[in-house]
Amino acid sequence: MKSMTGICPPLNPPTRILMGPGPSEIHPSVLAAMAAPTVGHLDPYFLKVMDEVQSMLRHVFQTSNMMTMAISGTGSAGMETCVVNLIEPGDRMIVCAAGVFGGRMADVAGRAGAEVTTLERPFGEVFTAQEIAEAVDRVKPKVVGIVHAETSTGAWQRLEEISKIVHDAGALLLVDCVTSLAGLPVDVDRLQIDAAYSGSQKCIGCPPGLAPVTVGPRALEAMDRRRTKVSSWYLDIGLLRNYWGNNRAYHHTAPINMNYALHQALRLVVEEGLEARYARHLLQHRALRAGLEAMGIQYSVKAEHALPMLNSVLIPAGVDDVLLRGQLLNEFGIEIGGGLGPMKGRTWRIGLMGETAKKSNVLLFLAALEQCLNRQGVRPTAGAGVAAANEIYLQG
C-alpha cells in the first residue's frame, strides 16, 4: 500500500470580499444552513425542502412553470441541461454570441448535434431585434438561445421584442440568466421565455454548485416529441421530471446540503422582495459607477446596456492588471475579476451581486482602488471616487 506522506493542514480560508463575477458574498445564515444535519435524499423532510426550493425559484423566475428546479451542477450544467433537452441531432438553433457565455452555448449546442447558426457581435455589444428577426426568417430555427446578462462583458440584453419575434416564427426562446436572476427582472412568464437557466452563486447569494432551471409548456411539448434519447442521462429532464415532479422517484442523489443553502438564500431573496432587491442592485451600481467615473475610469459597455451587477471597466493606461488585482486581494481581501477572452488584460469585472451589493463594499473598494492606482503612479483627484459615490447615496 502506498501511504500518504503527511496530512494536509485543516482548512482555514481567508475572509474575502467577493466583488468578482461570482461567487458573490454568502450571508452567514446561508453558510449555517449548509452545515445543517444531512438527511437522506428521499427523506420526507428533504422532499419538503425540494418543494419549497421549487416554489421560491418559481417566484424568483416569476413563473408558474411546474418544471422549475435546481440542477445538481453549476450554471454551465444548467446551460447544458436546457440545450441537450431541447436539441436533437440535426435541429437548427440560432445562438446569439457577444461574449464568452454566448460562445459557450454555441459550443454546447454543436456537441448536442444542433445545426448551429451563431450570430456574433463584438464583446460588449448587444443584439437588435431587427438582426434577430432577419436571422430567424433565414434559418427557421427550432430554438433561439441568447444571454440576458453576459458575465464576460457586463452587457444587458433586452428580451421583449426578441421574444415576440422568436415566438411569431414558431421557435423556442432559451435564455441564459446566470448573472441576472434575482438582480434584474427575468419575468419568465411575462416575457414568454420557454427555458431559462441560472447559477446559485451570483445574485441569489448561495455558494456555487446548483443551477436553477425553468422549462415552460411549449419546451416540454418539444421534449415530449423527441425521437431520440437526450444525450445526457444526468441532465435528462424526462428523468428529472420524475424526481422533481410529483413522483419523487429516485434519479440521482441530490446534493442535500447545497439545497439547504439554496433554500436559505432564496428565503432571504423572498424576505427582501424582488423589487427592493432590484432597486438595491441598481443603487449600488449607480454609486460605483459615479465613483469610478470620478476617478477617470470608463465602462467598457455603453451606459444603456450596462448591467447593474457586473461592472466591466477599461483598465487605465499604464496600470499592471495582475499586480493591481493581487494588491486588492492581498492587502484588502477584495476579489475582482479580470477580463475573459479578448478582454483579458483590458478590462476588470467588478461584481455587485446579491450580498455583495452594499454600500460598505462600494466605498471600501473605491478607497482601496485609489490607493492601488496611486502605488502604480496613477493619481486620480484624491478622494474623488468615494465622494462621488457618497453623493449618490445622499441623493438616495
Added chain:
Amino acid sequence: MKSMTGICPPLNPPTRILMGPGPSEIHPSVLAAMAAPTVGHLDPYFLKVMDEVQSMLRHVFQTSNMMTMAISGTGSAGMETCVVNLIEPGDRMIVCAAGVFGGRMADVAGRAGAEVTTLERPFGEVFTAQEIAEAVDRVKPKVVGIVHAETSTGAWQRLEEISKIVHDAGALLLVDCVTSLAGLPVDVDRLQIDAAYSGSQKCIGCPPGLAPVTVGPRALEAMDRRRTKVSSWYLDIGLLRNYWGNNRAYHHTAPINMNYALHQALRLVVEEGLEARYARHLLQHRALRAGLEAMGIQYSVKAEHALPMLNSVLIPAGVDDVLLRGQLLNEFGIEIGGGLGPMKGRTWRIGLMGETAKKSNVLLFLAALEQCLNRQGVRPTAGAGVAAANEIYLQG
C-alpha cells in the same frame, strides 16, 4: 409582479442516523468545513485546496494518475464523465450489469453513441472472469465497464482476473466504485483500472455533490485520439484538464464549499489510514451480519460476495416494508434503504459507510429493528440480534 404568499419557515432538519445506501453520516468537522467562508474559484487559496483534494484522492484511489479530481456533480455525473470521454459514436463497449447501476452505465453508454453489449446477471450475482473473457473475445470492445460494489444489490465484484483479461485484449477497464471507495481497497494502479468514478457521500463521508474521478494514461491516450468532440461540454476531460491540471484555466465555477467538505472528509480518511478504515467497515459488517442472522434475517447475496458497507437482506415474510422503514425513521431517526428495481419490496439495504460504520449504530439498529418486527408480530428470540453482535465485538 406576482408576489410570494408567505415565506417558508427556516430550515430545521431532523437528526438522522443514515444507514441507507448513501448519503452516510457526516462528521461535524466536515459540516463545519463546508460552512467556512467562500472564496473565489480562482483564488490562490482555493487552488491550494484543489491541489490537496487531488493529492488525497490519489491516495484513496491508490494511484499516481495526474488526472484525479472531483467532478462538480454527484456520482452519476462521475459515471457520465468517464463514459462520454471514453466513448465516441460507434465505439464498442461491454457493460456488465447485475443491478441498477450496471444498467445505468449501459444507458449512459448508449446515449454517448456506443454500440453497447450488455452482459446481464440476475440482481445480486457477480460476473466470472470466464464469461467476460468470452464476451471480450467475441465483441472486441474498446471499453469494458463494470461495477465494483453494486449499491442496488450489495454484491462485491472482484476485479483482478477481469482486469488482466480486458488488458490482454487491448481494451480499457472502467470501474464504478461509487460505494466501495474508502471502504474497500480500490487500488487503481495495482489493478490497472483505466478510469474509475465514485461519489462523495458514501464511504468518504462527505455530503453528496461531488464525484471523485481518476483517469489513467491509457485512457487519456484514447481521449487524445478522439475524432469527435465529447458530447458534454460540462464533463469534457479535455477542458477539465486545463482547470484541474497545471494551467488552472477557468472552465466552470467549482462548488467551493463542497470542495471544502470533501477536503475535510478526505483528511479524516487519511488520518484514520486506509487499512484501518477497511478493517472498521469489515468489523461492523460482521457484527451486523451476526446480529441479523441471529434474528433469522438472511442476506440476499452469497456471503463470499457480500459487501461490508452495503448489506442487502431479504425482508422477512409477513413484514410490511414501508411501514417498518417508516417506524425506524419516525421513532428512532434511523434511515435504511428499500430495494431498487426488481428488489423493491423484497430487500432492505442497510448501509455501513464512512462515519455510519460504528458500533453504536449497529447495536441501536438491531435493537430498534427487533422492536419494529415485534410490532408487526414477528418475534425473533428476544435480544438475540444484539447479543450476537456483541459477541463479535468481544472477539474483536
